[in-house]
Amino acid sequence: MPAYAVAHLHTPSDHEDVLRYIELIQDTMEPYGGRFLVHGSPVEVVEGEWPGALVMLSFPDTEAAHDWYASPAYREILPLRTGHITGDVVLVEGVGPGYDARRTAAAMRTGHGRPAIS
Template identity: 60%
Template sequence: MSAYGFAHLRVRRPHPEILEYLERIQATLDPFGGRFVIHGEPVEVVEGEWPGSMVLLKFPSMERARAWYASPAYQEILHLRTDHIDGDLLLIEGVGPDYDPSERAAKLRARAQQH
């Protein structure tokens, strides 16, 4: 099952280290099968507000996503981003091709009836 790294980057302070981070990150992703799916702006906000920008990474599995984040290569460059950009990074497991949201609704409805 694919997994994703989702980053919501809210406050950016321009700095040369961010450029170095961007130049080096792909080499940290390659050994884990990671790739960029979405990288920043522009965004079209159609509901609500979106302060900042978004990055979406895709990995072959949650295990590979976790291994990438914990890898010495990524940990070495992580501060280049976090020292200059405020944001959140989540690792999220994807859903399969047969995913049906109505099945999730049924499980949630059953759980609510138990309480």
């Protein structure tokens, strides 16, 4: 199942360290099958508020996403971003091709929680 790294960057910056981070991040992702889905695109807020920017990365699975985030190569460049940008980053597993939200609602109604996401 695919996994995603989603970053809500509250205080985007063009600081030289951030630009260096952007130059280097691709090489840290490639060994784990990571790729950008969203990077620097303007967001259109249709509900609520969204200060800042959105970045979304895709990985083949949760293990690859975790391995990338914990990798020495990524940990080495991470302070280039975190020293200048505040935000939130989450890793989340996606849903499989057969996912049906109606099954999730039915399971929640019967008190059986959420069914498998495949």
